[in-house]
Amino acid sequence: MEHAASKGQSSGLAVDIERTWLGRLGYLWRLLWRDKSGLLGLSLFLLLVITAAFSPLLAPHDPLDQNLSDSKTPPVWDVEGTWKYPLGTDNLGRDQLSRIIYGSRVSLTVGFFGVLIAAGLGLVIGLISGYTGGRTDAVITGIVNLLLALPYLLFVVVIASIFGRSLLNVILIFGITDAPIFARTTRGEVLRIREAGYVESAISIGARRWRIIFDHILPNLIGPLITVMTFEMSAMIFYEAGLSFLGLSVPPSVPSWGNMLSNGRKYLTVAPWISTYPGLAIMISSLGMNLLGDWLRDVLDPRLRRVKK
Amino acid sequence: MQRYFLSRLVQSVLILLGVLTLVFFMVRVSGDPASLMMPKEASQESIEAFREKMGFNRPLPVQYLDFISHAIWGDFGNSLHFKTPALSLVLQRLPATVQLAGAGLLLAILVAIPLGLIGGSTPGSLWDSAGRLLGLLGQSIPNFWLALVLIFLFAVRLRLLPSFGRDELKSLILPAFVMGLPVMGSLVRLTRSAVLEIRGEDYIRTAHSKGLDPRRVYYRHILLNAAIPLISVIGVQFGYMLGGSIYIETIFSWPGMGQLIEQAIGWRDYTLIQAIAFFTSLVVVSLNLLTDLAYAWVDPRIRLGS
Numbered sequence: 001m002e003h004a005a006s007k008g009q010s011s012g013l014a015v016d017i018e019r020t021w022l023g024r025l026g027y028l029w030r031l032l033w034r035d036k037s038g039l040l041g042l043s044l045f046l047l048l049v050i051t052a053a054f055s056p057l058l059a060p061h062d063p064l065d066q067n068l069s070d071s072k073t074p075p076v077w078d079v080e081g082t083w084k085y086p087l088g089t090d091n092l093g094r095d096q097l098s099r100i101i102y103g104s105r106v107s108l109t110v111g112f113f114g115v116l117i118a119a120g121l122g123l124v125i126g127l128i129s130g131y132t133g134g135r136t137d138a139v140i141t142g143i144v145n146l147l148l149a150l151p152y153l154l155f156v157v158v159i160a161s162i163f164g165r166s167l168l169n170v171i172l173i174f175g176i177t178d179a180p181i182f183a184r185t186t187r188g189e190v191l192r193i194r195e196a197g198y199v200e201s202a203i204s205i206g207a208r209r210w211r212i213i214f215d216h217i218l219p220n221l222i223g224p225l226i227t228v229m230t231f232e233m234s235a236m237i238f239y240e241a242g243l244s245f246l247g248l249s250v251p252p253s254v255p256s257w258g259n260m261l262s263n264g265r266k267y268l269t270v271a272p273w274i275s276t277y278p279g280l281a282i283m284i285s286s287l288g289m290n291l292l293g294d295w296l297r298d299v300l301d302p303r304l305r306r307v308k309k
Numbered sequence: 310m311q312r313y314f315l316s317r318l319v320q321s322v323l324i325l326l327g328v329l330t331l332v333f334f335m336v337r338v339s340g341d342p343a344s345l346m347m348p349k350e351a352s353q354e355s356i357e358a359f360r361e362k363m364g365f366n367r368p369l370p371v372q373y374l375d376f377i378s379h380a381i382w383g384d385f386g387n388s389l390h391f392k393t394p395a396l397s398l399v400l401q402r403l404p405a406t407v408q409l410a411g412a413g414l415l416l417a418i419l420v421a422i423p424l425g426l427i428g429g430s431t432p433g434s435l436w437d438s439a440g441r442l443l444g445l446l447g448q449s450i451p452n453f454w455l456a457l458v459l460i461f462l463f464a465v466r467l468r469l470l471p472s473f474g475r476d477e478l479k480s481l482i483l484p485a486f487v488m489g490l491p492v493m494g495s496l497v498r499l500t501r502s503a504v505l506e507i508r509g510e511d512y513i514r515t516a517h518s519k520g521l522d523p524r525r526v527y528y529r530h531i532l533l534n535a536a537i538p539l540i541s542v543i544g545v546q547f548g549y550m551l552g553g554s555i556y557i558e559t560i561f562s563w564p565g566m567g568q569l570i571e572q573a574i575g576w577r578d579y580t581l582i583q584a585i586a587f588f589t590s591l592v593v594v595s596l597n598l599l600t601d602l603a604y605a606w607v608d609p610r611i612r613l614g615s
Contacts, residue, residue: 151552
């Protein structure tokens with residue numbers, strides 16, 4: 001009874017809304033509006049993207065401009081603060097707000113391209129492993145399990161120390177070391193989808209392997225992969241800041257949140273704001289992506305969506 | 310159960326062999342391990358002499374077999390900085406890291422599990438909101454930043470707690486809290502969702518409908534079943550803490566393995582780094598194995614199954 005009712009309702013909805021793209025967007029928006037934490041997550045994420053995209057327009061100063069006579073100016077709400085430097089200046093008199101705005105570029109670049117590479121690699125590896133099965137699958141799964149069993153942070157720190165400080169190196173390190181997570185997700189989903197009735201029907205009417213992969217498996221993978229990408233992007237922003245903090249990410253001259261934190265550590269007693277605000281920026285970005293990821297997980301997994309209704 | 314134990318044991322040994330292989334190639338990916346390990350300003354002759362001394366000029370398979378055959382007995386060679394066996398240096402630092410991670414884990418369990426249990430039993434309540442907030446914060450606060458903020462508040466401003474070292478018990482409070490917070494967050498989330506899920510199961514409805522004392526339902530049916538997933542997560546988290554203590558130990562000058570690896574990177578002491586990387590992996594893999602066995606032993610579906 002219950003089952004039939006929910007089925008009738010969802011197919012009715014599907015006819016209404018899934019006909020046009022606009023209708024789909026409107027439906028997504030209604031889902032988002034209902035879940036305020038998802039909305040907050042998306043807003044924070046967009047804030048990060050806009051800040052990174054329009055840094056030169058938003059930043060009041062050049063992030064590299066040194067002004068030694070203004071060094072260690074406190075933020076504006078301090079008695080000694082000034083509107084010239086809303087979040088104060090660092091030990092070299094560089095404007096903190098502008099550095100934080102430009103720092104979003106490093107974080108977002110590492111997070112975005114790192115996740116893109118990891119997801120791409122993981123998708124290919126997971127598809128091969130899940131679809132071919134047999135010995136190939138056993139070998140790949142063994143390697144993936146090995147990599148996932150390692151203390152991740154420790155290995156990333158060591159590898160970064162070997163390759164030296166550059167943005168490209170950091171992106172590649174994260175892109176490669178994070179691929180096993182995507183490979184495992186992809187493999188699991190492929191195994192699940194392959195068992196589905198519609199794939200069996202497609203095989204039985206003689207669909208070719210590539211057709212099944214492109215028409216049936218890939219579209220079903222998009223949801224879970226996007227969810228994992230959101231969480232992993234948040235994790236990479238964290239890890240990049242951590243590497244910067246240890247002096248193992250982008251060169252010290254580049255304004256990045258981790259570099260700022262690490263620099264501020266030396267002045268913690270006299271100018272705590274130098275490391276406080278970049279840390280808040282990391283936290284807000286990460287919070288946004290975690291909230292967005294939680295929401296996406298609920299929305300993109302139709303099984304969960306039905307339960308929630 | 311015995312077969313399960315054996316297959317997990319074999320799997321762990323294979324993983325550790327994989328780790329050794331990884332650790333071997335790790336210092337060689339840049340092409341020249343000798344110049345990686347020597348100071349940047351070292352002369353060509355001294356790099357050459359070092360290469361000869363370390364045997365980096367031998368064929369790769371010979372080097373590999375030599376490395377593996379020594380490493381499985383715990384011999385990673387001498388630390389380049391201290392000139393003493395690398396593994397014993399790591400072992401000296403182990404107790405401090407275990408103490409820190411243990412204190413952090415204990416703190417996390419003491420706060421997170423009660424909060425998760427209350428939250429899961431009364432969804433939407435004030436306690437539940439507090440638990441969910443904690444879960445979110447634990448996930449989103451960068452620990453290296455939290456460490457600096459707490460040092461500023463409790464050591465610089467209030468002068469209540471020491472900001473570095475391991476001289477007194479008070480020194481443990483701040484680093485253990487920072488270490489425990491993310492674990493606290495994930496444990497609250499997990500406990501809460503486990504309780505919520507179990508509360509909706511048919512056997513709970515059955516237990517209530519046959520008139521069982523609600524307290525008995527809570528303790529026998531909900532708590533016991535929620536404990537099973539918690540065991541595996543706690544074990545994995547402990548391993549994660551042991552391997553992830555680099556920032557916290559560096560900031561608080563805590564004399565453990567995390568601080569040692571940060572120092573070893575500065576000294577370019579890659580034999581020591583290899584030893585730390587392998588040993589930490591050994592601890593993490595063993596913990597995972599123990600956790601899986603405990604899990605299998607607690608869960609009758611695995612214990613009694615084939």
